[in-house]
Amino acid sequence: MGRGKKMTSIAMGDEQLLIGDTVSLRPPDDETPPYLARINDMGEDKGGATRVRVSWFYRPEEAHGGRKAFHGEKELFTSDHNDWVAADSIEHKVAIHTLKAYQALPQVGEADYFSRFLYKASTGEFKPDRVPVYCLCEMPYNPDLFMVECEGCSEWFHPECLQLTENQVSKMPHMICSECTRNKKHPKPKPGANPSGGGPPPSKKARK
Structure with a gap:
């Protein structure tokens, strides 16, 4: 961009956009989801x-390899x-969290996202x-999927991978995986702690 005046903030309605803010940008048509980016600099052109x-955030389906489970x-x-x-393509601010911060949200809102990978667009x-x-299944953690912690080995499992349902798991006084059952492992005492604490947290669904 041929630089004119450098700026440190931009007024957008009742909000001020600052360098470092993460924002949603208007897509070219109604079929395309909003673009998401972080503001790194701002100013007037000549x-x-x-x-x-901006530096862009990619959705998994937009990156090399596509969306995984x-x-x-x-x-x-x-x-x-x-x-x-163009600054007038910005729709509103969004919040892009680390995975840990996203897991800690009491409720996931429409403008909440998370990122745990850096994607090098030129090389994939x-x-x-x-x-x-x-x-x-040896799958990385997906915060949208319910998981349960075995009280014998402290490993985390998807109920369906244990041939159980979420409802069945919720009614168990203790969750012991099949391997620990075979090895006759007993629940580990966790005084003052939630038995499901210490690993991936329960699933959170985005608010519609």
């Missing part, structure tokens, strides 16, 4: 139009793809390239 330099509905990839765009590489896996 023609006097207000523009912002462990990708959450509200998951985004932080990317190294940057552009200057991801950082980190390894993440913890859970359950018999």
